[in-house]
Amino acid sequence: MEKSDGDVTNHYAWLGKLIAEDRNSEESTCDLVLESEGKEFPVHKNIMMLVSKYFKKMFTIEMKEKYEGIVKMLQIPHERLANLIEFIYSGRIKITVENVTDILDDAEYTQLEALKESCKTALLKLVCADNCLKLRAYAQQYNLDEVFVKTNQEITTSFAAVVRHDDFVQLDVDDMSAVIKLRNKRCEEAVFTGIVQWVNHNPLQREELFVNLFLKLDPSLMRTDFLNKASKENLVKNNLVCSNFLVQNLLHDRRDPHTVSVFVTVSVLISCTDKLLIIGGDNSPKSCVVYDVITKQVTQFPQSNDPRMKSTSVRVGSKVYVVGGYDGGPIETCEMMDIIEPTAWILMPDMLTARGYCSSCYFEDHIYVTGGYSNHESLSSCEKLDIHNNKWMRIKDMIQARDEHGTVVCNGFIYCIGGSYDCNNPLSSCECYNVRSDVWNEIAPLNQASEGLTCVVLDGNIYAIGGRGDKSQYLSSVERFNPGIGKWENIAPLQHARYYSSACVVGNKIFVIGGLNGDKKLNSVEVYDPTSNVWTIAFNTKEPVYEATVVAI
The missing domain is CATH 2.120.10.80 (Kelch-type beta propeller)
Structure with a gap:
């Protein structure tokens, strides 16, 4: 009699439970010990080789561990190693924004692709305006393409909230430029405020970068009262290029000439929009x-x-x-x-x-x-x-x-x-x-x-x-x-x-x-x-x- 899909699934679960319980039984068939910080964890060598390219390579080429019954996991603290082994045998692991980099480091070190995939799945559910910059950096570091796309989409959707987060001023110049490009044009005022905060967070290294970032903005999408405030920002008023850019956009927008004169008077105006x-x-x-x-x-x-x-x-x-x-x-x-x-x-x-x-x-x-x-x-x-x-x-x-x-x-x-x-x-x-x-x-x-x-x-x-x-x-x-x-x-x-x-x-x-x-x-x-x-x-x-x-x- 042919088994149904449900029977097969139940059989897999039964077998997995049996193997997991064997690890802690008095008559365990475990034939390998993983050691970290003096803690020992019995495991099955064949299972380690099946799930991890790291262990498969270790036991199929001439490495000393091939002939020993113990492997010292010096790169992974014992608490994290215990979680790693629990995942291998049960598929269970708690993934949060706070611990995901540790888990990804361990997954990459042991070449455990299933764990990396679980991290990706968890991060896709965790992405929000409060953490998208941090998770975007993780996605870049660990080549999680789907997470990278999802964080970019969240940045575009929630840019005004994103620039207010502490992570924004911590961005390096490459990521800052990339993130600015992801904005939607309905939040230019928030973007300007964010750029000023980012520069002032480290003015010695960032002040010279302000001009190129400022030129990416569209002042025509800002309110007149906000532009008045922006024109008084030292980074703008002390830079002729920024002043020219601001005035030319105001003129093109055909605002009240008196309003334009409030900002700055220059003899040469360079247009950067039309x-x-x-x-x-x-x-x-x-x-x-x-x-x-x-x-x-x-x-x-x-x-x-x-x-x-x-x-x-x-x-x-x-x-x-x-x-x-x-x-x-x-x-x-x-x-x-x-x-x-x-x-x-x-x-x-x-x-x-x-x-x-x-x-x-x-x-x-x-x-x-x-x-x-x-x-x-x-x-x-x-x-x-x-x-x-x-x-x-x-x-x-x-x-x-x-x-x-x-x-x-x-x-x-x-x-x-x-x-x-x-x-x-x-x-x-x-x-x-x-x-x-x-x-x-x-x-x-x-x-x-x-x-x-x-x-x-x-x-x-x-x-x-x-x-x-x-x-x-x-x-x-x-x-x-x-x-x-x-x-x-x-x-x-x-x-x-x-x-x-x-x-x-x-x-x-x-x-x-x-x-x-x-x-x-x-x-x-x-x-x-x-x-x-x-x-x-x-x-x-x-x-x-x-x-x-x-x-x-």
């Missing part, structure tokens, strides 16, 4: 042109040192970096310009590999450059620039070599989207990079393979725009990816198909500039409003823009 900077391209490889998307005013910035076709760029605070590209062949150079004082591009250290058709993003004080084309082949290699010590370092290669692809940061992970293999084979594949574990994982592919597409992130969604598909078909299609759902969906198409266009987000809208449509280079700029799901023509650039790179400034 402009986009187009760098290089097929027509003018060294040109740098600023377009104001509101007034349509055009401003020439200094030319780059090197020609920048098929390059990539990122903005970091008030600084813009442009990397790689083509000048008769792939180039490895990198240069930077401060848009507060845009007088010249400054050469930075070269990349480790020359790359054209590459892509980039900025995350936690590093500029990441992925893939590209060099030496007649697509690259899977990637590297990052530490903006504090100006040093390039290798990171893990992508799963798929790719060029003409998109790279973005979303919810604490780096995504590489589509592109081409060897410059003429469009890809639909996409992958995601975990910065903490240095691991790439495949994600859902695009609905349509696309090379020379452009990608941006808006409101937590990734947009893959245009490009060129199979049989050299120029694409107007646009796809959107929600990381929480894990699936691409088609949204409203562009008005014009665009291959190797450029895109950025300005004022919560997506601007797509130029590109190639068949044999025609485009000078039109389309804008997407996510609230209406409609693309419209915003304006035309003076010259066609193709194979350029763009950042919002």
Whole structure:
């Protein structure tokens, strides 16, 4: 007679109870002793080997413990060792925010994956506004990806409460920058207060970091009386960049001019919200042109040192970096310009590999450059620039070599989207990079393979725009990816198909500039409003823009 699932389950429970009771019986079959701080714990060697890679390795290779009946667990205090053994035999262990790091340390030391999984499950239930910063740090330390995502979501949802917690001022600069990016825009006042408290907690080391953090805020979302208070904060009023930024946002918001004059009077105002900077391209490889998307005013910035076709760029605070590209062949150079004082591009250290058709993003004080084309082949290699010590370092290669692809940061992970293999084979594949574990994982592919597409992130969604598909078909299609759902969906198409266009987000809208449509280079700029799901023509650039790179400034 075949046993039912219930009978099998009962049998497992009976067997487990029998083995657990055997440990303490007078006729125990235990054949191994674990010792910690003078305390001895009898266990079954075979069970230890089954559940723990640590013990399996110990007793299958030539280690002295293989031939002894006792193992000294010097790294684990006896109380924690007792809890560890109890978990192995019964599956029971109490996990709290206070003891979880000890349990995770013991699980990692003994390579007990089941215990680490139990910690993950418990932490997912414990996440709240009061502990999400602490648990986020644990998730990073122990590579608990699901917990990391859950804490990021809690930070976004409860940011105003999170910044009031004592853990906030204890964040290091990398985590501080990352956490600020997770905020929702309804709590800019709380974010400003939190940044000031964070800087004042350690002013000697943090005061110089205030400007870049302040420039991440949107003053238009703050009340006038709060802005009046903010303008009197020493960190703001004693810094011309911060004052300029605050005043320009007030002017753009069209507040009462008298209200603006309350804050600060300056002779030169630099806008950091409504402009986009187009760098290089097929027509003018060294040109740098600023377009104001509101007034349509055009401003020439200094030319780059090197020609920048098929390059990539990122903005970091008030600084813009442009990397790689083509000048008769792939180039490895990198240069930077401060848009507060845009007088010249400054050469930075070269990349480790020359790359054209590459892509980039900025995350936690590093500029990441992925893939590209060099030496007649697509690259899977990637590297990052530490903006504090100006040093390039290798990171893990992508799963798929790719060029003409998109790279973005979303919810604490780096995504590489589509592109081409060897410059003429469009890809639909996409992958995601975990910065903490240095691991790439495949994600859902695009609905349509696309090379020379452009990608941006808006409101937590990734947009893959245009490009060129199979049989050299120029694409107007646009796809959107929600990381929480894990699936691409088609949204409203562009008005014009665009291959190797450029895109950025300005004022919560997506601007797509130029590109190639068949044999025609485009000078039109389309804008997407996510609230209406409609693309419209915003304006035309003076010259066609193709194979350029763009950042919002």
